[in-house]
Amino acid sequence: MKSTTENWGGRATLMVAHCAGMVDLVALPVWVGVLISGYGLDPQQAGGLATLFLLGAVSASLLVAPRFARLPARATAAAGFAIAALAFGAVGMVDGYMTMAVLHVVAGLAAATALSVTHATIGASGNPHRLFAIVGFALGVFGILFMGGVPKIVAAVGAPALFRCFAGIMAFAACVAALGFPEAPAASAVTQRSGAKLPRAVWLAAIGVSCMALVQAMMFAFVERIGADRSFGAGTVAGVLIALGFVNLIPAPLAAFLQKRVNPRTVLVCGPVVQALLALLMTQSQTFVPYAAGAMFFAAVMIFTHTFAFGLLAALDPSGRAVGATPAMLMIGAAVGPILGGTVVKLAGYQSLGFAAVLIAACAVACFMPRRAANAVLSQR
Incomplete structure (x- = not known):
């Protein structure tokens, strides 16, 4: 059976994609804290890296959202999370601030590309309100699991473990998206509506x-x-x-x-x-x-x-x-x-x-x- 927004296989994929794409919402306090305590950055430098990720995410969302109808949703989501996984994995292997900055921008661009496709697919479902509530509940559960486990891993293994955890989350989302990202409504139906001026x-x-x-x-x-x-x-x-x-x-x-x-x-x-x-x-x-x-x-x-x-x-x-x-x-x-x-x-x-x-x-x-x-x-x- 094909994965769609109307069956639980497709919804589960969207839940995973939503959690991975919104990881900053859950992890930001830990993220900045690890950059300060683990990498020796000052608060301005640490906050700057997080801001670069977010600015990359904003830019990707603004670029992808108007073009959703013309993008292959499954391939775009899977590729976005895969690139984000590689970028975060690389952050865990480098020390130079400028290199980390570039990788944060790349990770933000890639993760938000996948997240924008995810949210657009939810919006094109039969009941966007209910489906967004479902993925929102999943994010709440994910947040508890993340805060309960990742800080302990970082304390035991070291600061780079945070970015390896991010990379693992993104890689898992990429695999899930590649296997079961749900189909959006027929492209012709969406395209007919996509040219209209936004109210x-x-x-x-x-x-x-x-x-x-x-x-x-x-x-x-x-x-x-x-x-x-x-x-x-x-x-x-x-x-x-x-x-x-x-x-x-x-x-x-x-x-x-x-x-x-x-x-x-x-x-x-x-x-x-x-x-x-x-x-x-x-x-x-x-x-x-x-x-x-x-x-x-x-x-x-x-x-x-x-x-x-x-x-x-x-x-x-x-x-x-x-x-x-x-x-x-x-x-x-x-x-x-x-x-x-x-x-x-x-x-x-x-x-x-x-x-x-x-x-x-x-x-x-x-x-x-x-x-x-x-x-x-x-x-x-």
């Missing part, structure tokens, strides 16, 4: 998602530092981060369950508001319980809201171009967020992060407000 609501929704991703990255980069600054204790803060991983298993299945029970416009408008309130809870409170509550549920809001946003974009643009650009929407925020957050903290302290989050969330709400976008989703049900 204004698509651009607004994409900007809204990018704003939420910016707030997510800006705050998440400093969750541990906020706790340390308020003397909550390293072990206590680590416990919060572990709990956060398990909480993140909830929002994707919940979004799938509520797909036909909740007005999507309500979710899209309320998501940034809740995100901003949790940011204020973390940054303004001087006691542990409010800080912990805000930190544990902060990422879950993004996961839940983005699942509805993905369904919205798939409904507004059935060609797959908009959802194919999902990595760009998310990784622009991931690349800018830590730098912006660090600047805000340097100028005005950790409490100012919450107010910055409120301003950015207001922009996201303004983008999600138009009723036409929500009506497009409702019409697809």
Whole structure:
């Protein structure tokens, strides 16, 4: 039987591809930490390498998404992950900063090429909202396994082991994609829709998602530092981060369950508001319980809201171009967020992060407000 988005063989392949392509979302704190502690880089150099990976990913997503209908999905996904595996493997074998920088860019370009094809294929499925929730749940499980195992491997074997683990993840995804990447809808059907101009609501929704991703990255980069600054204790803060991983298993299945029970416009408008309130809870409170509550549920809001946003974009643009650009929407925020957050903290302290989050969330709400976008989703049900 051919692998498609409507059978579990194809869905399992998309789950693996989503986890591999989104590895930065899970591994970024460990990634930067290993570059500093294991390779002796300063924070700016370490952050620069991660940013280069993300910039490569954004560039690839913007290039691939408009051309999805003309690309062989299986070959593109498999080749992208294979090249990323080679690049990460090479990073684990070199020491020169410039060489590592070039390899990070190559890895970002290759991994995001495969991820863009993955997201476009999900967007062209029969129920993009539900399928994106499924792969989102898989990413949550992957995150727990990664954080539970990889840091221990790195501690036992050494810093290069991190990049060998990345290479192994990408190589596994390449093999899985080569064997069972699902077929997209008939090329003619997609191509007929791909030449149309993207509606204004698509651009607004994409900007809204990018704003939420910016707030997510800006705050998440400093969750541990906020706790340390308020003397909550390293072990206590680590416990919060572990709990956060398990909480993140909830929002994707919940979004799938509520797909036909909740007005999507309500979710899209309320998501940034809740995100901003949790940011204020973390940054303004001087006691542990409010800080912990805000930190544990902060990422879950993004996961839940983005699942509805993905369904919205798939409904507004059935060609797959908009959802194919999902990595760009998310990784622009991931690349800018830590730098912006660090600047805000340097100028005005950790409490100012919450107010910055409120301003950015207001922009996201303004983008999600138009009723036409929500009506497009409702019409697809």
